[in-house]
Amino acid sequence: MTSTGAAVAATPAAAPTGGASEDDGARHPSVPGAPPGSSRWRQRLEIALFVTPALTLMAMFVVWPVVSAVRMSFFRWKGFGPMDDFVGLRNYEQVLTDTVFRDAVVHNLTIVGLSIAVQLPLGLLLAVLLNRRIRGRGLLRTIVFVPYVLAEVIAGVVWFQLLQPRSGLIEEILTTVGITPPDQGFLGTPDLALWTVFVVLTWKYLGLAVLLFLAGLQGVPDELYEAAQLDGASWWQTQRSVALPLLGPTIRTWAFLSMIGSLQLFDMVWILTGGGPANATTTMATYLVSQGTQRGNYGIAGAASVVLFVVAFVMALLYQVLVLRRDTADQR
Amino acid sequence: MTTLQEMRPVSDADDPRTPRGRAPRQRGSSFGGGGPLVYGLALAVVALTLGPVVYGALGGFRSNEQLIRDPAGLPDPWVTGNYERVVTNPDFWGYALNSTVIAVITTAIAVIAGVMAAYPLARYQFRLREPLFMVFVLGLLFPVAVAIIPLFILITRDLGLGNTWWGVALPQAAFALPTTVVILRPFLMALPRELEEAAFIDGASRIGVFRHIALPLVAPGLVTVGVLAFVASWNAYLLPLLLLQDDMRTLPLGVADYSTQYSADTAGVLAFTTIAMIPALVLFLAMQRRIVSGLQGAVKG
Numbered sequence: 001m002t003s004t005g006a007a008v009a010a011t012p013a014a015a016p017t018g019g020a021s022e023d024d025g026a027r028h029p030s031v032p033g034a035p036p037g038s039s040r041w042r043q044r045l046e047i048a049l050f051v052t053p054a055l056t057l058m059a060m061f062v063v064w065p066v067v068s069a070v071r072m073s074f075f076r077w078k079g080f081g082p083m084d085d086f087v088g089l090r091n092y093e094q095v096l097t098d099t100v101f102r103d104a105v106v107h108n109l110t111i112v113g114l115s116i117a118v119q120l121p122l123g124l125l126l127a128v129l130l131n132r133r134i135r136g137r138g139l140l141r142t143i144v145f146v147p148y149v150l151a152e153v154i155a156g157v158v159w160f161q162l163l164q165p166r167s168g169l170i171e172e173i174l175t176t177v178g179i180t181p182p183d184q185g186f187l188g189t190p191d192l193a194l195w196t197v198f199v200v201l202t203w204k205y206l207g208l209a210v211l212l213f214l215a216g217l218q219g220v221p222d223e224l225y226e227a228a229q230l231d232g233a234s235w236w237q238t239q240r241s242v243a244l245p246l247l248g249p250t251i252r253t254w255a256f257l258s259m260i261g262s263l264q265l266f267d268m269v270w271i272l273t274g275g276g277p278a279n280a281t282t283t284m285a286t287y288l289v290s291q292g293t294q295r296g297n298y299g300i301a302g303a304a305s306v307v308l309f310v311v312a313f314v315m316a317l318l319y320q321v322l323v324l325r326r327d328t329a330d331q332r
Numbered sequence: 333m334t335t336l337q338e339m340r341p342v343s344d345a346d347d348p349r350t351p352r353g354r355a356p357r358q359r360g361s362s363f364g365g366g367g368p369l370v371y372g373l374a375l376a377v378v379a380l381t382l383g384p385v386v387y388g389a390l391g392g393f394r395s396n397e398q399l400i401r402d403p404a405g406l407p408d409p410w411v412t413g414n415y416e417r418v419v420t421n422p423d424f425w426g427y428a429l430n431s432t433v434i435a436v437i438t439t440a441i442a443v444i445a446g447v448m449a450a451y452p453l454a455r456y457q458f459r460l461r462e463p464l465f466m467v468f469v470l471g472l473l474f475p476v477a478v479a480i481i482p483l484f485i486l487i488t489r490d491l492g493l494g495n496t497w498w499g500v501a502l503p504q505a506a507f508a509l510p511t512t513v514v515i516l517r518p519f520l521m522a523l524p525r526e527l528e529e530a531a532f533i534d535g536a537s538r539i540g541v542f543r544h545i546a547l548p549l550v551a552p553g554l555v556t557v558g559v560l561a562f563v564a565s566w567n568a569y570l571l572p573l574l575l576l577q578d579d580m581r582t583l584p585l586g587v588a589d590y591s592t593q594y595s596a597d598t599a600g601v602l603a604f605t606t607i608a609m610i611p612a613l614v615l616f617l618a619m620q621r622r623i624v625s626g627l628q629g630a631v632k633g
Binding site: 050151164312 | 441446
């Protein structure tokens, strides 16, 4: 089997439709997929038994909170007393006209765009390099992946120290090279803060891209390289014309993961800047957390959650329709 | 939908460390080998990647006065006091305990409930099978951030689980379930039908088959999803931030709070952070194959 997608799609063809097979299972106990003597009811009971714990957890801690967020978004509610001050869409109006939130959306989208524009070429370059038969390749691969394993918080605290104005190592290095760091430090200057956060995020997540691309490159059959080599292609030509096109599905899936991650960005920003300076690095997630927990504007937080979800969902859907569908079609 | 089309079980044959076709190439031609440029670049990558980590570890061996005088210097003399203070700090061990217990509970629940749910979705034929699977797939699209405020209210007020291990572990397990089910289902689907049929003929029940045949056979998959759930819980910040206070805090919270509380004590912060990194790094090194193949398996086309 090649993928879940294929498996999912193949199921109806491989087996008769669900209803029919249930009946078959009851009448002919020897049909694969049902133990002898098991009745329809017994099978249903077993399924229920197997699925209940997971569904209960999901219902309680995923579905219910999301539904409450939607409900909350229609009320003015400070977190105590009954939720009865229905305000219709006013919370949405307030969130969508709040320049802080609008900026937050822009920041999220900037990180989405930058990640793909910067981490994709960088990741590809490193993956192609690491795919060569160089000494210490295994060790190199482990090292590249180290930042990804660290908690965002821990990486953030170390970088916060590195980026300290005046006393931090980064400014020290830049000063020796002859670059004057900004007075307020990189994280304290509104024009630079978001870029600085992005640099740290790239440090943290580039390893994942490299790793996934490497896996993709290893799926390229050696014969293809050899054929290209025989035809007189140079190493770079081979990478560009043979390996890269075959990496397509891996790249597209990585970009999707990266996009979803960037839209949910919270930890790193909270640690490095807390959304500041002057809201220069707020994201949708930091906005809704500070509205909800620090200011007690639960209705506003609810509306912001819903907007975050809608943005993520629409982008995921668009991506699925416009980009990933090609892969699914390819697999057929 | 979405990324799941790419998901499939990862066997050891797919392991990144055993690339297919490791046929010996004729003379290490420039094609696969590395010139000085390649090694130079590799070195730069190592320096940039490990730099911050090494800076933190070495910084912990310096005094604050040393750090201010020369941010880029090496420890001179080596000071062990910072690390000693962290290791003898009962708070640190409390955070480590909380992180461990929460990660273990989260992992146990996610893996057990996950494999149970994945089993009928893989091995039974029934009408609601695909719709039910879609529920888990859609679950992937709900980030914790969307649900965080109502979750906070639900856990602290309605369930009275605020500031407890279970209060964090239960929702974390719930959010880990979609990935778990989606990764495990293809593992279970790949089991040969003959094994089950043989067991049925021998009189085994469905549940018996699940426990004694399916579970042992998908053990590698269980380890992969277990490690992913454990690492996610170990590194989690947002949910613990809202739910845990004081001596119930986890390591990431402890590190973050320590660094704001004692911001003047840079050396102490670096020592604390470095020690807090160790468990994740050790786990990663021990489980590298599993984590890597799990992640790669999730994306490979």
